[in-house]
Amino acid sequence: MKTVYLAAGALGALSLTCLAFASGATDDALWRQARQFYQPIRMPAVPAKGPKAAQVKLGRMLFHDPRLSRSGIISCNTCHNLARYGTDNLPTSLGHGFVPGPRNSPSVFNAALHTRQFWDGRARDVEEQALGPILNPKEMAMPASDQVIERIVSIPEYVALFRQAFPGQKDPVNYRNVGVAIGAFERMLLTPSRFDRYLAGDRKALTAREKRGLKVFLDTGCVSCHAGPAIGGMVFQKFVKPGEDPERADVGRYAVTKDPKDRYVFKAYSLRNVARTYPYLHDGSVWDLAEVVRIMAEVQHNKTLSRSEIADIVAFLNSLTGDVPAVARELPILPPSRLNTPRPSM
Amino acid sequence: MKTVYLAAGALGALSLTCLAFASGATDDALWRQARQFYQPIRMPAVPAKGPKAAQVKLGRMLFHDPRLSRSGIISCNTCHNLARYGTDNLPTSLGHGFVPGPRNSPSVFNAALHTRQFWDGRARDVEEQALGPILNPKEMAMPASDQVIERIVSIPEYVALFRQAFPGQKDPVNYRNVGVAIGAFERMLLTPSRFDRYLAGDRKALTAREKRGLKVFLDTGCVSCHAGPAIGGMVFQKFVKPGEDPERADVGRYAVTKDPKDRYVFKAYSLRNVARTYPYLHDGSVWDLAEVVRIMAEVQHNKTLSRSEIADIVAFLNSLTGDVPAVARELPILPPSRLNTPRPSM
Numbered sequence: 303m304k305t306v307y308l309a310a311g312a313l314g315a316l317s318l319t320c321l322a323f324a325s326g327a328t329d330d331a332l333w334r335q336a337r338q339f340y341q342p343i344r345m346p347a348v349p350a351k352g353p354k355a356a357q358v359k360l361g362r363m364l365f366h367d368p369r370l371s372r373s374g375i376i377s378c379n380t381c382h383n384l385a386r387y388g389t390d391n392l393p394t395s396l397g398h399g400f401v402p403g404p405r406n407s408p409s410v411f412n413a414a415l416h417t418r419q420f421w422d423g424r425a426r427d428v429e430e431q432a433l434g435p436i437l438n439p440k441e442m443a444m445p446a447s448d449q450v451i452e453r454i455v456s457i458p459e460y461v462a463l464f465r466q467a468f469p470g471q472k473d474p475v476n477y478r479n480v481g482v483a484i485g486a487f488e489r490m491l492l493t494p495s496r497f498d499r500y501l502a503g504d505r506k507a508l509t510a511r512e513k514r515g516l517k518v519f520l521d522t523g524c525v526s527c528h529a530g531p532a533i534g535g536m537v538f539q540k541f542v543k544p545g546e547d548p549e550r551a552d553v554g555r556y557a558v559t560k561d562p563k564d565r566y567v568f569k570a571y572s573l574r575n576v577a578r579t580y581p582y583l584h585d586g587s588v589w590d591l592a593e594v595v596r597i598m599a600e601v602q603h604n605k606t607l608s609r610s611e612i613a614d615i616v617a618f619l620n621s622l623t624g625d626v627p628a629v630a631r632e633l634p635i636l637p638p639s640r641l642n643t644p645r646p647s648m
Numbered sequence: 649m650k651t652v653y654l655a656a657g658a659l660g661a662l663s664l665t666c667l668a669f670a671s672g673a674t675d676d677a678l679w680r681q682a683r684q685f686y687q688p689i690r691m692p693a694v695p696a697k698g699p700k701a702a703q704v705k706l707g708r709m710l711f712h713d714p715r716l717s718r719s720g721i722i723s724c725n726t727c728h729n730l731a732r733y734g735t736d737n738l739p740t741s742l743g744h745g746f747v748p749g750p751r752n753s754p755s756v757f758n759a760a761l762h763t764r765q766f767w768d769g770r771a772r773d774v775e776e777q778a779l780g781p782i783l784n785p786k787e788m789a790m791p792a793s794d795q796v797i798e799r800i801v802s803i804p805e806y807v808a809l810f811r812q813a814f815p816g817q818k819d820p821v822n823y824r825n826v827g828v829a830i831g832a833f834e835r836m837l838l839t840p841s842r843f844d845r846y847l848a849g850d851r852k853a854l855t856a857r858e859k860r861g862l863k864v865f866l867d868t869g870c871v872s873c874h875a876g877p878a879i880g881g882m883v884f885q886k887f888v889k890p891g892e893d894p895e896r897a898d899v900g901r902y903a904v905t906k907d908p909k910d911r912y913v914f915k916a917y918s919l920r921n922v923a924r925t926y927p928y929l930h931d932g933s934v935w936d937l938a939e940v941v942r943i944m945a946e947v948q949h950n951k952t953l954s955r956s957e958i959a960d961i962v963a964f965l966n967s968l969t970g971d972v973p974a975v976a977r978e979l980p981i982l983p984p985s986r987l988n989t990p991r992p993s994m
Contacts, residue, residue: 366731375726375742385712385982392992396721400746402994578984590987626981633977636731638924641936646738648748 329505332517339525340533342498343415348490348629356467361487363463363634364480369453371442373398374646378432378484381441382410384630387578387623388491393586398443404552406586411626412574414489416535421568421584422555423538429485433477447477453644454480459637493575493624497533500621508621515618518611523603527570533622534572542566543583544601552584577620592616675851678863685871686879688844689761694836694975702812707833709809709980710826715799717788719744720992724778724830727753727787730976733924733969734759734837739932744789750898752932757972758920760835762881767914767930768901769884775831779823793823799990800826805983839921839970846967854967861964864957869949873916879968880918888912889929890947898930923966938962 349355364370368377381395382388388409395407405421410428413419419431435441436450444450454460455475467483468474497516499507508516519525530536542551548566555564568584581587582594592612599605599612607615639645695701710716714723727741728734734755741753751767756774759765765777781787782796790796800806801821813829814820843862845853854862865871876882888897894912901910914930927933928940938958945951945958953961985991 368729368732368736373742373746374738375736380721380726383714385979386714387981390714390721391985392720396719398746400719400744580985589991631979631981633731633979635733635972635977639737639926645935648746 329513332513332520333500333505335520336516337501339520339529340497340501341531342501343412343492343494343531344498345492345494345627346490348627353467353469354486356463357483357486358490358629359634360460360463360467361483361485362629362632363460363636364484365487366634367636369636369639369643369646370436370444370450370480371398372444372647376442378410378435381407381435384410384491384626387411387493387575387626388413389579391580393581395441397441398439401440403440405584406581408571409575409579410488411491411493411624411630412532412572413535414485414491415530415532416569416572417530418569422558423569424558427485428488429481431481432484432488433481436480449644450480451475451477453639456640456643457637458640487629490627490629493626495574495624496621497618498624509617511614511617512621513618515614515616518607519615519618522599522605522607522611522615524598524615527602528573529570532572533574534570537570538564538567539570539602540565540567541584541601543585543587544597554584573619573622575623577616577623591619595619675859678859678866679846679851681866682862683847685866685875686843686847687877688847689758689838689840689877690844691838691840691973692836694973699813699815700832702809703814703829703832704836704975705980706806706809706813707829707831708975708978709806709982710830711833712980713982715982715985715989715992716782716790716796716826717744718790718993722788724756724781727781728756730756730837730972733757733921733972735925737926739927741787743787744785747786749786751930752927754917755921755925756834757837757839757970757976758878758918759881760831760837761876761878762915762918763876764915768904769915770904773831774834775827777827778830778834779827782826795990796826797821797823799985802986802989803983804986833975836973836975839972841920841970842967843964844970855963857960857963858967859964861960861962863960864953865961865964868945868951868953868957868961870944870961873948874919875916878918879920880916883916884910884913885916885948886911886913887930887947889931889933890943900930919965919968921969923962923969937965941965 349358365378368375368380370377376398381390383390388411390407392402392407394402394405397403408421413431414428419425419428420434425431425434433447436444437447454464461475464474464479468479471479496507527537527539528534538555542548551566553565555567556562558564571582577591580591581589582591588594588597595612595615596607599607695704711724714721714726716723722744727736729736734757736753738748738753740748740751743749754767759777760774765771765774766780771777771780779793782790783793800810807821810820810825810829814825817825842853873883873885874880884901887900888894897912899911901913902908904910917928923937926937927935928937934940934943941958941961942953945953
C-alpha cells in the first residue's frame with residue numbers, strides 16, 4: 303500500500319510545478335486526490351435526553367473529577383486539558399508524585415476516531431483507554447478499581463447519574479461503566495476544521511499555500527500513515543528517532559504484542575489540531591512542527607523536503623485545527639464527597 | 649464587639665424556646681435579627697464589552713493557564729478548582745513537586761468580598777493575592793515574575809488581550825496586570841444563595857430547620873467572626889486547635905505582622921459554600937462540618953452545643969451554598985505557545 307503512495311509522490315513532484323499556475327483544473331485534481339484518502343468529519347449531535355445524554359454528562363463529570371486519582375488532585379483533564387486541545391503540552395505527563403511518565407499524552411479530541419488507543423495500541427477504544435491511567439501507578443495511581451468505585455458509590459449524585467445513564471442494570475456503578483461514560487463524553491470531542499469544509503466541497507476553505515502544503519503532504523506519502531478520519535490514529539509504523547540508541551529506545555507496540563515485528567512500532571499520531579498538540583513524537587522531544595515534518599519525511603520516506611515544502615505542509619497542518627465544541631467548554635460542577643467517601647492519600 | 653454578640657447569644661437561648669412554637673412573630677424577629685448583621689449579596693453583572701470585559705476574559709484564561717507555573721501543569725484552577733467550588737478539597741494543596749503546602753486552600757468564590765486575602769491576611773485584595781502562589785516555590789514555583797511575563801509576551805493572543813484589557817498603557821503585559829486581570833475574573837465569582845433570598849425578604853427561602861440553625865448560629869455568637877457579605881473573611885481571630893501543641897502550631901498572622909497579639913491568629917473563614925469547601929480549618933484537618941461547628945463553639949465561645957443545635961447550624965450552613973455562576977462554568981480555550989515561549993521545567 304505504501305508503495306502506491308510513494309508512486310503518487312513521484313507524480314506529485316510534477317503536478318507541484320503545475321500548481322504554480324494555480325489553475326482551476328489542478329485545484330480540482332488536488333481536491334479529488336484528497337478525497338481519495340479523506341472524507342469530511344462532522345460534529346456528532348450531543349444527545350439531549352435519555353441514557354446517552356446522561357452518559358455524556360456523567361462522563362464529563364468523571365473526566366474532570368480528581369477523585370479518580372489516589373491523591374485527589376489529578377483528573378483526566380490534568381493531562382488531557384480541554385482548554386489546551388486535550389493535551390498538557392508537556393513532553394511527557396507528570397503523574398502521581400510529579401514523576402514524568404514515559405510517553406507524551408495524546409489529545410482526547412478525535413481520539414474516538416482512532417482504530418486503537420494509546421501510542422502502542424494496547425486499548426481497543428476510548429472506553430477501555432479511559433480506565434488505564436486511573437490505575438497506572440505512574441499516573442492517577444488508584445490502587446485498584448474497587449477503590450475507584452468505593453469513592454463513587456459514596457456520592458449519591460453520582461449513583462443517581464449512573465442509574466440514569468445505565469437504566470435496567472442491577473449494579474450500574476461499576477468500573478466498566480466509568481469507562482463507558484467517559485468514552486461517551488470523548489466520542490463528542492470531534493473537531494471538524496477548515497480541511498473538512500474543503501473536503502465537503504468548499505474549495506475556498508483552504509488558502510493557496512495550504513493547498514500547496516496538502517499537495518506535498520499527499521505526494522510525499524504522509525497520507526500512508528496519517529490516514530482515516532483522524533488523519534492518523536489508524537496505522538502502526540516503526541519509528542526510531544535519528545541518532546537514537548536502539549538499545550535504549552522505547553520498544554513501542556512490541557511490549558504489547560511481543561511480536562518482534564512490532565519493535566519500535568507506534569501508532570501514527572492524529573494530525574487533527576496538531577498545531578496545538580506540541581511537543582511531538584511519542585516522547586514529546588520535538589517542539590517545532592516544521593522539525594517533526596522534516597524528520598518524518600526523512601526517516602519514514604527517505605525524502606529531504608525543502609524549507610518551503612515544509613512550511614507549506616505546516617500551513618496545511620494548521621488548517622486541521624478545529625473549534626473546541628461547546629460540550630467540552632462547559633465545566634461540570636462536581637458533587638461533594640460525603641463523610642464516608644474514601645479520602646485522598648499520598 | 650465580641651462581648652456584644654455573646655450577650656445576644658445569652659438572650660438567644662430564651663428566644664430559641666419561643667421558636668419551638670414557630671410563630672410569625674418570632675419568624676419576623678429572627679429575620680430582623682439576621683438583617684442586623686447581614687445584607688443580601690447579588691451577582692455582579694459580567695461586563696459584556698470594553699476593557700473590563702477583556703480583563704475578565706483574560707483573567708479567566710490566566711486562571712486556567714498552567715503556564716503560570718514552572719512545571720507547566722499547575723494553574724490557579726488546580727488548587728482553586730471551579731468545578732469544586734473553588735477549592736481542591738484536600739487538607740493542604742499539593743504544590744510543585746507534589747509536596748503538600750502548610751495551609752488549606754480557601755475558595756476563590758466570594759473571596760473578593762473578604763477584607764484581606766490568605767489565612768494570614770498578607771495580601772490586600774484578590775489582585776494582590778493572585779500573584780503570590782505563582783512565585784511561591786511550594787506552589788506554582790515560577791522563579792520570578794519576569795519569567796512569568798516572558799512566557800506571556802511570547803504568546804501574541806495574550807499580548808492582544810492585555811492591550812484590550814489595559815488600553816492606553818505603554819507596557820500592558822506586566823506582572824501587576826496579571827493580578828488585575830485574575831482579580832477582575834475573581835470579582836465575578838460571587839454565589840448568592842437561598843440565604844440571600846431570605847435576607848432580601850423571602851421568608852420561605854429557608855426551611856424551619858435552617859431558620860432554627862440560623863437562630864442558634866446568631867445567638868451562639870458565630871456571627872461575631874463570620875460577619876459581612878462573605879459571612880466571614882473580615883475578622884481575624886486567635887485559634888488554636890484543642891490539644892494542639894502551641895510550640896508546633898502555625899503562628900498565623902504573627903508571621904506577617906510580628907505583633908505578639910497576632911500569634912495563632914487567622915482570618916475567619918467565609919462560610920459561603922462551606923458545605924462544599926471541606927476539609928476545614930487552616931490546616932484542613934477536620935472533614936466533618938458538624939465537628940468543626942462543635943469545635944468552634946467550644947474553643948471560641950466556650951459553649952457546648954447539643955447534637956440537634958449542631959445539626960440545625962449545619963442545615964443553615966447548607967443554605968449558604970449558591971450556584972456557580974455561568975462565567976465560572978465556561979472553560980476558556982488557551983492560546984498556543986510559540987517556539988520562543990520558555991518551556992516548562994522541573
